Amino acid sequence: xxxxxxxxxxxxxxxxxxxxxxxxxxxxxxxxxxxxxxxxxxxxxxxxxxxxxxxxxxxxxxxxxxxxxxxxxxxxxxxxxxxxxxxxxxxxxxxxxxxxxxxxxxxxxxxxxxxxxxxxxxxxxxxxxxxxxxxxxxxxxxxxxxxxxxxxxxxxxxxxxxxxxxxxxxxxxxxxxxxxxxxxxxxxxxxxxxxxxxxxxxxxxxxxxxxxxxxxxxxxxxxxxxxxxxxxxxxxxxxxxxxxxxxxxxxxxxxxxxxxxxxxxxxxxxxxxxxxxxxxxxxxxxxxxxxxxxxxxxxxxxxxxxxxxxxxxxxxxxxxxxxxxxxxxxxxxxxxxxxxxxxxxxxxxxxxxxxxxxxxxxxxxxxxxxxxxxxxxxxxxx
Amino acid sequence: xxxxxxxxxxxxxxxxxxxxxxxxxxxxxxxxxxxxxxxxxxxxxxxxxxxxxxxxxxxxxxxxxxxxxxxxxxxxxxxxxxxxxxxxxxxxxxxxxxxxxxxxxxxxxxxxxxxxxxxxxxxxxxxxxxxxxxxxxxxxxxxxxxxxxxxxxxxxxxxxxxxxxxxxxxxxxxxxxxxxxxxxxxxxxxxxxxxxxxxxxxxxxxxxxxxxxxxxxxxxxxxxxxxxxxxxxxxxxxxxxxxxxxxxxxxxxxxxxxxxxxxxxxxxxxxxxxxxxxxxxxxxxxxxxxxxxxxxxxxxxxxxxxxxxxxxxxxxxxxxxxxxxxxxxxxxxxxxxxxxxxxxxxxxxxxxxxxxxxxxxxxxxxxxxxxxxxxxxxxxxxxxxxxxxxxxxxxxxxxxxxxxxxxxxxxxxxxxxxxxxxxx
Numbered sequence: 001x002x003x004x005x006x007x008x009x010x011x012x013x014x015x016x017x018x019x020x021x022x023x024x025x026x027x028x029x030x031x032x033x034x035x036x037x038x039x040x041x042x043x044x045x046x047x048x049x050x051x052x053x054x055x056x057x058x059x060x061x062x063x064x065x066x067x068x069x070x071x072x073x074x075x076x077x078x079x080x081x082x083x084x085x086x087x088x089x090x091x092x093x094x095x096x097x098x099x100x101x102x103x104x105x106x107x108x109x110x111x112x113x114x115x116x117x118x119x120x121x122x123x124x125x126x127x128x129x130x131x132x133x134x135x136x137x138x139x140x141x142x143x144x145x146x147x148x149x150x151x152x153x154x155x156x157x158x159x160x161x162x163x164x165x166x167x168x169x170x171x172x173x174x175x176x177x178x179x180x181x182x183x184x185x186x187x188x189x190x191x192x193x194x195x196x197x198x199x200x201x202x203x204x205x206x207x208x209x210x211x212x213x214x215x216x217x218x219x220x221x222x223x224x225x226x227x228x229x230x231x232x233x234x235x236x237x238x239x240x241x242x243x244x245x246x247x248x249x250x251x252x253x254x255x256x257x258x259x260x261x262x263x264x265x266x267x268x269x270x271x272x273x274x275x276x277x278x279x280x281x282x283x284x285x286x287x288x289x290x291x292x293x294x295x296x297x298x299x300x301x302x303x304x305x306x307x308x309x310x311x312x313x314x315x316x317x318x319x320x321x322x323x324x325x326x327x328x329x330x331x332x333x334x335x336x337x338x339x340x341x342x343x344x345x346x347x348x349x350x351x352x353x354x355x356x357x358x359x360x361x362x363x364x365x366x367x368x369x370x371x372x373x374x375x376x377x378x379x380x381x382x
Numbered sequence: 383x384x385x386x387x388x389x390x391x392x393x394x395x396x397x398x399x400x401x402x403x404x405x406x407x408x409x410x411x412x413x414x415x416x417x418x419x420x421x422x423x424x425x426x427x428x429x430x431x432x433x434x435x436x437x438x439x440x441x442x443x444x445x446x447x448x449x450x451x452x453x454x455x456x457x458x459x460x461x462x463x464x465x466x467x468x469x470x471x472x473x474x475x476x477x478x479x480x481x482x483x484x485x486x487x488x489x490x491x492x493x494x495x496x497x498x499x500x501x502x503x504x505x506x507x508x509x510x511x512x513x514x515x516x517x518x519x520x521x522x523x524x525x526x527x528x529x530x531x532x533x534x535x536x537x538x539x540x541x542x543x544x545x546x547x548x549x550x551x552x553x554x555x556x557x558x559x560x561x562x563x564x565x566x567x568x569x570x571x572x573x574x575x576x577x578x579x580x581x582x583x584x585x586x587x588x589x590x591x592x593x594x595x596x597x598x599x600x601x602x603x604x605x606x607x608x609x610x611x612x613x614x615x616x617x618x619x620x621x622x623x624x625x626x627x628x629x630x631x632x633x634x635x636x637x638x639x640x641x642x643x644x645x646x647x648x649x650x651x652x653x654x655x656x657x658x659x660x661x662x663x664x665x666x667x668x669x670x671x672x673x674x675x676x677x678x679x680x681x682x683x684x685x686x687x688x689x690x691x692x693x694x695x696x697x698x699x700x701x702x703x704x705x706x707x708x709x710x711x712x713x714x715x716x717x718x719x720x721x722x723x724x725x726x727x728x729x730x731x732x733x734x735x736x737x738x739x740x741x742x743x744x745x746x747x748x749x750x751x752x753x754x755x756x757x758x759x760x761x762x763x764x765x766x767x768x769x770x771x772x773x774x775x776x777x778x779x780x781x782x783x784x785x786x787x788x789x790x791x792x793x794x795x796x797x798x799x800x801x802x803x804x805x806x
Contacts, residue, residue: 023542025542025543025546026542031626032626047546047550047711134707137707137708138614138615138617138706138707138708139705139706139707140441140445140704141441141444141445141704141705143445144445144446144447145445145446148446204705205707208706208707210615210706210707210708210709210713211707213709213710213713214707214708214709214710214713362710362711362712363546363625364618364708364710364711365710
């Protein structure tokens with residue numbers, strides 16, 4: 001076997017095909033389980049992966065460059081389309097960055113509504129992850145069961161924002177609309193029903209012999225490695241690092257709410273699965289608390305400016321998106337358009353762990369590991 | 383006996399047009415088999431078409447969906463629409479594919495699956511096409527021929543996914559052929575024949591289903607059968623999330639549907655054999671008291687019994703597919719070689735020992751092709767099967783396999799990921 005550490009480029013891998021008995025398999029960009037248009041070039045010895053490299057960029061739209069030519073209000077909808085699975089979280093990150101730059105205080109009601117919606121979005125994102133992850137491993141039924149619950153969340157979103165997937169939820173300075181009539185009741189009834197659904201999934205998966213043998217010990221990454229690579233979100237917590245931006249640097253009203261950070265021990269696919277399942281329970285807990293504490297009042301800051309012109313300077317703000325730390329680095333030159341806007345997408349950083357996790361495993365495990373990283377190509381390529 | 387089985391029923395040779403123009407021998411040995419074959423193919427192919435609909439409907443119920451309901455009442459014409467769609471689809475052959483083999487492969491798979499239908503006893507008396515002496519061996523031989531179609535198809539496609547799928551399939555089918563054959567041997571000790579119709583008659587004579595004597599054999603056969611037909615949770619050759627579509631990635635239109643039909647046909651055959659060998663075939667206790675054995679009505683009723691049992695097993699196939707995740711390639715092999723094959727060998731050994739002991743105590747007697755078992759013998763055989771064979775095999779294998787660690791592919795060698803530490 002050639003020294004795998006030397007190979008960093010796809011062309012290198014392909015050149016070596018003729019020199020050895022190993023097979024190069026180009027998985028994607030059109031492949032059912034690369035979660036979009038990720039291309040993974042695998043170097044296979046039989047079915048054992050000896051090396052791999054990711055090829056990204058098939059979904060590149062140049063969001064960061066577009067942002068330099070739009071006013072601050074006009075940029076916001078682009079963020080619903082970076083991580084389209086968690087549009088609300090992405091929108092929140094953007095508006096919070098601008099609010100931080102403007103030093104705007106948001107009304108308490110808007111903060112609570114934002115938290116409820118973001119946590120609902122975390123649920124829908126995790127449900128989609130569970131669905132596709134289980135589908136990758138072959139449990140088709142979990143896929144549709146999870147979509148059944150996701151549908152209810154999307155209905156709430158549709159009632160609230162008028163869109164299901166790329167919902168443009170928030171405005172700089174608060175929210176455009178207050179909650180619709182019956183919003184609280186609808187969210188409450190969903191939350192009441194949800195634990196039963198989670199139990200349903202867990203009956204199918206948690207102690208399933210095949211599910212265990214497909215996930216336990218697969219794609220192990222130690223906590224040190226996870227920190228070195230820069231993993232965030234469930235992949236980091238699955239390795240046993242108790243790190244959540246909601247706790248570490250609370251934004252919105254998270255400091256008023258009680259919740260726990262689940263974390264794993266072994267850093268394998270099963271632990272990450274358990275972490276995400278527990279996170280869904282915690283999200284539900286947050287939503288119920290926020291619904292209870294939801295105050296009355298305005299949802300838009302009275303001082304919100306019509307033309308947003310943040311003072312000259314550099315700003316970084318990050319939130320805990322369902323996939324990890326989502327950050328925005330903003331350079332403002334004082335005009336109505338950002339001089340530079342850089343997104344720190346969690347999926348992109350988390351994907352870096354794929355090579356380390358997958359080498360030595362089988363082709364089937366690569367699929368499981370891509371699933372467990374929970375990547376969204378819209379966010380990776382931007 | 384065989385003449386009785388093979389000859390046409392009396393009403394057939396009395397049909398006015400046939401009687402006047404044809405020799406009775408021609409009727410019995412040429413016309414009647416052709417009628418049987420035509421009828422069987424028609425029924426089975428229609429059944430397969432509706433099995434696809436059944437699978438889609440059942441999966442829909444499991445997954446809280448509605449399922450196909452647009453074509454015809456309750457979606458009943460859906461298979462027809464599917465068939466027409468596949469027929470009029472563009473027939474694509476990849477540019478660099480090996481054309482000849484590419485075309486022949488699905489035909490091999492399909493033929494291998496359909497030939498086995500000939501020896502299956504679908505019902506009593508005339509409801510079987512041929513009751514050859516080596517029926518069971520014939521089926522094992524022919525159905526393993528189907529893997530050839532899959533390998534050739536995967537190889538000829540000139541695609542890496544198809545190749546991987548074909549290789550997986552070859553390894554899987556060769557591995558599971560062994561426990562499948564071995565699991566049947568236990569049942570053979572009770573029925574003392576390989577002819578499938580005679581197996582059913584033996585079970586009828588003993589008034590028992592073999593599954594009570596052979597619970598372990600039945601279990602092993604069923605699991606290996608599911609693996610043999612490449613169904614979930616063993617559907618690795620066509621694992622859509624890993625290999626796109628496995629060996630039939632490059633196939634489209636009618637060629638694809640041939641593979642598809644072959645899969646369903648072999649599923650049908652596996653359950654039909656399981657019913658014949660372990661579940662008493664068309665024999666249902668009490669049926670011969672209600673209807674006169676040998677009459678047309680009895681034969682039709684026996685076909686119904688057989689069909690019902692087969693469909694129940696097919697439902698188990700669907701049920702497993704839609705509720706279990708997929709095994710990994712090495713785990714599949716592990717299951718075959720570490721569990722299935724030793725278990726089937728242990729089953730043979732224990733069954734033989736128990737039979738010898740029973741014979742020593744005079745609980746059973748051999749009478750030519752048949753066994754005669756006393757009441758105490760039934761209790762002894764069934765009791766030992768459930769109390770000794772199953773738990774003993776389980777415990778022994780569990781002990782052996784607990785010591786051998788899981789085949790861990792990952793070598794523990796640190797990757798150069800600590801660069802950040804070095805720099806700081």
